[in-house]
Amino acid sequence: MWKNLYAWLDERIGLNDLYTNMLDRPEPKTSWWNTLGSASMFLFILQGLTGIFLTVYYTPSPDHAYDSITYIMEGVAFGWLIRGIHHWGATLMVLVVFIHMLRVFMTASFKYPRELTWLIGIGLFLTTLGMGFTGYLLPWNQKSFWATTVGTQIAGTVPFLGEFILKALRGGPDLSALTLQRFFSAHIWMIPAILAAFIGIHLFLIIKHGESHWPRKED
Amino acid sequence: MSDSHELSRRDFIKVTTGIVGGLIGAIVGLPSIYYLIDPALRAGGKEAWIPIGKFEDMQPGKPYAFSFTRVQVNGWERTASSFGGYAIRKSDNPAELLILNSRCTHLACTVNWSEDAQAYICPCHDAKFSMEGEVMDGPPPRPLDTYAEHRFTEDGIIEIFFKEG
Numbered sequence: 001m002w003k004n005l006y007a008w009l010d011e012r013i014g015l016n017d018l019y020t021n022m023l024d025r026p027e028p029k030t031s032w033w034n035t036l037g038s039a040s041m042f043l044f045i046l047q048g049l050t051g052i053f054l055t056v057y058y059t060p061s062p063d064h065a066y067d068s069i070t071y072i073m074e075g076v077a078f079g080w081l082i083r084g085i086h087h088w089g090a091t092l093m094v095l096v097v098f099i100h101m102l103r104v105f106m107t108a109s110f111k112y113p114r115e116l117t118w119l120i121g122i123g124l125f126l127t128t129l130g131m132g133f134t135g136y137l138l139p140w141n142q143k144s145f146w147a148t149t150v151g152t153q154i155a156g157t158v159p160f161l162g163e164f165i166l167k168a169l170r171g172g173p174d175l176s177a178l179t180l181q182r183f184f185s186a187h188i189w190m191i192p193a194i195l196a197a198f199i200g201i202h203l204f205l206i207i208k209h210g211e212s213h214w215p216r217k218e219d
Numbered sequence: 220m221s222d223s224h225e226l227s228r229r230d231f232i233k234v235t236t237g238i239v240g241g242l243i244g245a246i247v248g249l250p251s252i253y254y255l256i257d258p259a260l261r262a263g264g265k266e267a268w269i270p271i272g273k274f275e276d277m278q279p280g281k282p283y284a285f286s287f288t289r290v291q292v293n294g295w296e297r298t299a300s301s302f303g304g305y306a307i308r309k310s311d312n313p314a315e316l317l318i319l320n321s322r323c324t325h326l327a328c329t330v331n332w333s334e335d336a337q338a339y340i341c342p343c344h345d346a347k348f349s350m351e352g353e354v355m356d357g358p359p360p361r362p363l364d365t366y367a368e369h370r371f372t373e374d375g376i377i378e379i380f381f382k383e384g
Binding site for chain 1: 251296
């Protein structure tokens with residue numbers, strides 16, 4: 001019965017082809033360094049899931065942000081675990097994505113026909129940093145407040161457009177409830193949407209072209 | 220490979236991935252469920268005696284409205300919830316006092332006494348209860364609940380027994 005059901009589905013959505021292309025495609029001889037892309041995606045999914053769970057209790061308002069996080073850490077069962085994973089996973093994700101990028105650079109995997117995969121990858125690295133920057137403000141403690149003050153001030157040093165960029169990031173001239181709210185919105189909706197779309201394109205291109213082989217002497 | 224007792228590399232990877240993935244899933248997944256339902260597992264049911272008024276102030280044949288608020292700490296915030304009811308004096312015997320809960324037995328909106336209709340009317344689904352709390356019209360499955368226990372303080376004030384949900 002399951003066989004029939006599987007055959008019915010396979011005929012219509014091509015499960016076998018999907019499996020072969022995604023998990024069983026031929027690969028050149030590679031090394032553990034080639035697993036960092038998958039590791040990045042695993043971390044993205046983990047951050048997404050723990051992040052969704054955090055929004056159950058977190059409140060993005062200057063009145064409640066700090067208290068709600070204290071409640072997650074001390075009041076809710078396993079809140080420390082969910083936030084702990086999200087907190088350390090964030091640092092780990094920046095690290096893993098960066099090392100992944102370094103490996104692609106070192107093995108010259110960005111060359112023809114994979115230039116676009118590389119460019120999208122740069123986008124993925126920048127959006128990952130954007131997630132880190134916006135997420136850092138959300139606890140609304142002294143460290144995150146001043147880190148965001150400094151970060152947005154640096155963005156404000158851009159010639160001509162600086163003041164506008166600073167106000168656009170902060171939602172006004174100073175850090176306020178608007179800053180916290182728009183950083184929260186960027187952190188859970190806008191940047192993840194871009195990130196997910198980029199991951200889709202990145203994966204499609206990788207499946208289309210396959211892994212690159214490691215450079216040989218004659219390359 | 221030829222020996223059927225040995226696991227092929229591919230099968231080893233599949234089994235290992237399955238076990239490690241399952242472990243990670245369980246370690247993160249099970250606490251996540253607990254994390255989500257945690258507020259539902261909190262012990263409630265605090266008890267208190269609430270003063271509602273004096274027996275002399277209650278007139279026979281006219282429901283005496285009372286209300287009170289209870290403050291609870293929910294998460295990181297104190298929340299005030301309102302409760303109320305009607306005391307109906309039947310005779311000069313204080314023991315015969317009927318104290319109704321104004322929470323509609325249909326879907327928990329608050330009913331109000333209407334002098335014109337001589338009934339408690341629920342604004343949500345037009346339920347009607349008689350002065351004694353019997354269902355006259357609408358969807359409620361049973362009469363209004365009562366505060367079964369009450370006592371008198373030394374100053375003659377009636378207190379009802381209240382248990383938080």
